[in-house]
Amino acid sequence: MEKLAVIFDMDGVIIDSEPIYRSWNKDVFKKLKIQVDEETQLSFVGGTAKRKWTILKDKFSLSPSVEELICLQNEIFSQKEWAFKSLLFPAVLPLLQELKEHSIPTALASSSNKKKISDVLDQCELRAYFDEVISGEDFERGKPDPDIFLHAAEKLEVPTSNCVVIEDSYNGLTAAKRAGMHCVGVRHKEIHMNLSQADRTVASLGEIHIEELKELSKR
Template sequence: MLEAVIFDMDGVLIDTEKFYMRSEQQIVAEYGIDVPASHFTKYCGTTQDYIWQNIKDEFNLPASLEQLKEIAPIYLEKLFDTEGVTMIDGIPELLAELSASPLKLAVASSTKQALIHKHLSSIGLSDYFDVMESAENVKHSKPAPDVFLKTAELLGVNPENCLVIEDSSNGVKAAKNAGMVCIAFKNPEFPSQDTRLADLEVTHIKDITLARCYQLYDQTVSGK
């Protein structure tokens, strides 16, 4: 029985993935490396440790992991402050509909806990959620299932009774590794990611409704 819907934050609730990719692009540019922002799509949905260790290795950057992690928020916050964080189209309507149902709602994001609260509070979304959990509080980041399993535990529900809404390949893998039903939001404004493991792919949040969540969950579970 479906008991909870768990949202990724960046790229699902709020339009921030572009800022992460651009900040990563800007930082490697400081070392004379010219790559498009879309190059960093593969890191969407993962933690800062994972991102910067892999970028450091990929481009053989002379800075330490700690140095990269220290400067990354400076570039990122500048983009947030100058351009602002906005909701993904359709999210207010979806949250209003889901919150009027018996379902529990949560956020499970690779973003740091403080930033999750800051972003969602600033645009008036935090009150919709029973739990807002960060992958910084678990051992392994997405595509490992840890953050989704921890979120289900905090909600007091079994993982198999959860439906996840994700936008990244790593996030979809994490949801499926957790044994959860998953909807992939493929935003046409961003570079496409491989989300074929999801139980449903949509190109607009408005394609997701309470009825469709229940229907997808029942179809997926009955097909197992």
């Protein structure tokens, strides 16, 4: 049997950052004088900033370019402070340790930019647990397109059919399925995302066990 590989999303899976993003987004939306409904907000969760602002520019006929809107977001977000270790989900480290003990290759494949990913890994002391770290910044097409996950499988040298992706968003799960991978959806206690594409849904990574991941990869 081909070896199993596990690919993790970051926001909403490794760290509980989505509610904070929502709060900060309100500041950006207020600056632009727009009110973004729940359905629209859910539509860009898990995707890149470029995809998000392409959606919002079109929906609200915003005059700045997508690049200018991203710059505005970065300017506002840069004034905020992250304490990533306080956002780390408790069950993350035990699962990563177990995967490492069993020599199961892992990748972090996040739509976030490289700096944020690096800060999360360093503050939470997780860098040693991932064989590959991949940012959506490096891809023209972000989730829900499968490119980032296909690249992760290639880097790990594991067939896509033997990869299990752990995601918390509709866009992330869509990308995983389009890549021909199996996936586990992580439910958030506050944000109700459509996880219907997941092969299995959990409320915490503590519910995920290696034997179950191996069974998923055989399907």
